[in-house]
Amino acid sequence: MSVENIKYMAIGRMSDNKILISYIPDKKTEAFHDDFKRMTIETLRDYQNGTIEKVFSKSSIYGKWLCEADENSIVFMVLTNSVYSEESGFHLLEDLKTRFYVVYQEVKSNPRSTIIIPSEKRFMYELAYKYNNPGSFETLSSAQDTINKTAGLMKGNLDKMMAQTANMNKLEMESFEIAEQAQEFERGSMQISRVMRLRKYKFYLLLGALALLVILFLYLWFSPSD
Secondary structure: OOOOOOEEEEEEOOOOOEEEEEEEHHHHHHHHHHHHHHHHHHHHHHHHHHHOOOEEEEEEEEEEEEEEEEOOOEEEEEEOOOOOOHHHHHHHHHHHEEEEEEEHHHHOOOOOOOOOOOOOOOOHHHHHHHOOOOOHHHHHHHHHHHHHHHHHHHHHHHHHHHHHHHHHHHHHHHHHHHHHHHHHHHHHHHHHHHHHHHHHHHHHHHHHHHHHHHHHHHHHHHHHOO
């Protein structure tokens, strides 16, 4: 596949203005390799002097430069066609940084490391191949964004369902407790009712016994004596 959108990729170090690794995906631009290297070193010097922002883009006669410096003073640069999407280009820079530190893990802990092996640049080829067609990449990014949004909505709905389930469980427990309290109240009411009935019966018995004693007393009082 002929790569035309991505013209040049380079990773450099500010401290000594050195290009650690570079790659030209498009063979038609190899004639300009020395110019690309010169511009890369100039950009590293500008970073070192603090005359440019951490992340920036600029146009040149060869196309558009997209650059980013990280906290380790490592600079990642990509040269694209002038019409190439900056959004896709900066995505490429992020992927380039991630893949670089995967291949050269020691550089992350020691930016002055000299273990860079220029021949180990397959990850650059893979990224150039991936980002060559910005339209398809943006379509994939849009699809991924849609998937992420859908996943977020599904997670939100699931969280709401879980919250509703928790509320339902809470209401169920409260209903159960209320039912238990109602049953306890009913048992207490029945017990009080039985006590009141017993007291009522005792009162009637006492009243009957008292009436019987009065009648017996009157009988004995008014009965004729022998």
